[in-house]
Amino acid sequence: MPSGVPKLGARNTRQRTAVINVLSEIDTFASAKEIHRELENRDQQVGLTTVYRTLQSLAEIEAVDVLHMATGETLYRQCVSPHHHHHLVCTGCGRTEEIGGDTVETWAQAVAKEHDFELTGHDAEVYGRCPACRTTSKN
Template sequence: MPTSSAPTPSTPKGHAPAPKLGVRNTWQRAAIVSVLRDIDKFVSAREIHETLHERGEKVGLTTVYRTLQSLSEVEAVDVLQNKDGESLYRHCLTEHHHHHLVCTICGRSEEIEGGPVEKWAQLVAQRYGYELVGHDAEVFGVCRACQEAQRTQAGER
């Protein structure tokens, strides 16, 4: 475990573990996981459905939603909500509790360990007399590539 208080990537890109498919390993589930593994950002069920269609996979949108829900239940996918409340999904790269650093422009994300977040959540719960049973914390920002693109666009004006 890192000694720094700064969040650190928890899994290097390109070293993702084998997908956790859950109890029922269907071809539709495998196709959806394949799409998620190929995309390096959080995406909506509709985007996954469109990608499946582009690949020639005939998987209904309802099946995509149901499959994502069941994959979420076995923690095979990470889920977060965008600012409009829509659920976004990404293949889970680690087996332990983690948080996400998400680019608000392109959607790219990094899995980060959140030691300081864990400590903070425990302190807040204790301060108000609660027993901590869980928490969700996502960190949003603008990735380097998008920062550079913004600088380039600003320079062109």
């Protein structure tokens, strides 16, 4: 098994390793279907269900970043930062930037405390348009 491949329990199969390898070689977020298509392009026999299950397992151990787009589509990327973070996402081209999570963490804790909630988790992504897309839309 290649070094750097996260352990997914006892069932770290050839198919799961193939999914992980694709994730490690792409530098953008991709949908499960796009990852599956790339596996087919590489003549890797991995079912779409296996791709979805592998991505879910990787998300559970925080080995992949997960973006839930406004369109309902979920995108995945191998986690780049070892620290808790969120993403700034361009709605034009899909470019993403990792942003620190400290401010969001502080805010989430304060809101939970204010409403007498025990915080168990949160999702926070920030959407906008990158400089290149803003320039393109002005032309």
